[in-house]
Amino acid sequence: MIIGVPTEVKSDEYRVALLPVGVEELIARGHQVLIQSAAGVGSGVTDEDYLQCGAELCQTADEVFERADMIIKVKEPQPDEYAKVRPGQILFTYFHFAASRDLTDGMLASGSTCIAYETLRDEQGRLPLLTPMSEVAGRMSIQEGAKYLEKPQMGRGILLSGVPGVAPAHITILGGGVVGANAAKIAAGFGADVAILDVNLDRLRYLDDVMPANVDCLYSDRHTILEQLTRADLVIGAVLIPGAKAPRLVRAEDLKRMKPGSVVIDVAVDQGGCIETTRPTTHRDPTYIIDDVVHYCVANMPGAVGRTSTFALCNATLPWVIRIAGGGLMESVKASAPLRSAVNIYQGKVVHQPVADAFGLPC
Ligand code: NAD
CATH class of the missing domain: 3.40.50.720 (NAD(P)-binding Rossmann-like Domain)
Structure with missing residues (x-):
């Protein structure tokens, strides 16, 4: 799978969704990783750090969105990013859909599959990505x-x-x-x-x-x-x-x-x-x-300590990134109740009841 990491564009956001160690782990499993140039700078991670672990650098977000099968991010896509998301693409990030009709409509229109960090619930009922x-x-x-x-x-x-x-x-x-x-x-x-x-x-x-x-x-x-x-x-x-x-x-x-x-x-x-x-x-x-x-x-208090927060977040998200990429989306989701709880939108349709309820949409 091609996994893409664009630079975060929300204001005051210094985190990045993947560390060099994550690049190494994904490449070791046969995946390809695209990192937008300077995506890690806010967290003190340089392009060179990513290159040394085998990532490919892209100069623009457009290139990352065009080529990647799965995009991993920290914050929800911003309005400028909605049109970059492709049908069938997987997005794995914080979304908080119920708080934004615009974001929900933007992602529904994109035809993508949106897997939300904040609703991933583990076997013990906890929310390990929050x-x-x-x-x-x-x-x-x-x-x-x-x-x-x-x-x-x-x-x-x-x-x-x-x-x-x-x-x-x-x-x-x-x-x-x-x-x-x-x-x-x-x-x-x-x-x-x-x-x-x-x-x-x-x-x-x-x-x-x-x-x-x-x-x-x-x-x-x-x-x-x-x-x-x-x-x-x-x-x-x-x-x-x-x-x-x-x-x-x-x-x-x-x-x-x-x-x-x-x-x-x-x-x-x-x-x-x-x-x-x-x-x-x-x-x-x-x-x-x-x-x-x-x-x-x-x-968004953690944004101020971007480096600590990036490491803390990536420690928690990487195993799930590996799981989604490894089995193919449908197989991974079928095999994992936590991943099922995290899929909010599947190929342009709401599949998470609270999001549907928030806006009176079919589920
Ligand atoms: P949590 O579920 O772990 O803890 C919440 C606690 O509140 C529970 O122990 C619950 O029993 C208790 N509680 C419920 N009603 C109460 C009452 N009437 N009096 C006293 N306690 C009561 O949640 P958390 O992970 O600790 O998150 C707490 C809040 O912080 C959430 O709203 C979360 O979204 C927010 N948060 C904000 C930021 C930020 O940057 N501002 C960052 C992270 C989390």
């Missing part, structure tokens, strides 16, 4: 929180760890899933005083077992959330109800309970956010202030 980005965002949330608590960034002027004689910051984490647990781990490492809230008691028991002593695992109810807001220097929003908008756990009027200069990092912004005052921001303009509370609500 997990690495939640790990990145969770860990990064504390790094960003630490930065915006600094006075020049309009924060309270608090050092997360405190110092001998001065108490550390109090960090409240709403949601103890992948984002929340990774945030708690880093926050605890800083020596902060951490509370992690969840409604899943089994999850709380697990977290209580594995987290260090400076992390309290608390049941998430309105009373506890309000009590936490009065104490918190930093609040991390990390809840998810799969397939639904995030629940609004912090209402606009609750912000008045928070200390001036405290910081909210709403990682769940991509599902609408769990703080009522959340609105999506970008890496170029990441924060805004309401009621003296600094809000950071960047919807």
Whole structure:
């Protein structure tokens, strides 16, 4: 199979969908790999690195799209790319179709087969191609929180760890899933005083077992959330109800309970956010202030640490790329329930019920 990797064109996107090691693995299995020149630069991978592993460089995205049987990407195709996608071509990337009718129509019109990272569900019911980005965002949330608590960034002027004689910051984490647990781990490492809230008691028991002593695992109810807001220097929003908008756990009027200069990092912004005052921001303009509370609500946090994110993503996607390429699409999909769950569009027809439901399309 010919596998093509175009340069990402979405703004602030520095990741690339395949590393040189992936090129090596695919070529060893008899495939051919086309990389658009400079596709890896944002992640610190040079054209030379790819060439040394046997990739063929293409100067333009058009050439990659024209020649490849399967395109692997990071972000969903952008409007400029829709017309480049060919009938019968396989696209393997994040799509989030339900969020965009234009993208759905563009891919339906292309006649391609779209396999979405975000709906690939493994035998244990997990979403293994979303997990690495939640790990990145969770860990990064504390790094960003630490930065915006600094006075020049309009924060309270608090050092997360405190110092001998001065108490550390109090960090409240709403949601103890992948984002929340990774945030708690880093926050605890800083020596902060951490509370992690969840409604899943089994999850709380697990977290209580594995987290260090400076992390309290608390049941998430309105009373506890309000009590936490009065104490918190930093609040991390990390809840998810799969397939639904995030629940609004912090209402606009609750912000008045928070200390001036405290910081909210709403990682769940991509599902609408769990703080009522959340609105999506970008890496170029990441924060805004309401009621003296600094809000950071960047919807693609992993993009800022493109190199780490690329490696984390490719570690997770490469086995699936190899599987799709190896067996031929139909055989691979027949043999693998996770791959079946990831096919959203098959040769120009919606085959994933939630996408059909989102737009009233046949499935
Ligand atoms: P997850 O499913 O692993 O964890 C979500 C947790 O929220 C679960 O443990 C669940 O029990 C808990 N929860 C549900 N309702 C709750 C409530 N009322 N109170 C407290 N906890 C509650 O999900 P995740 O992978 O950790 O992702 C969390 C969010 O972060 C998602 O919306 C995801 O899309 C988002 N995310 C954003 C970025 C970004 O760049 N902004 C990056 C990665 C992930």
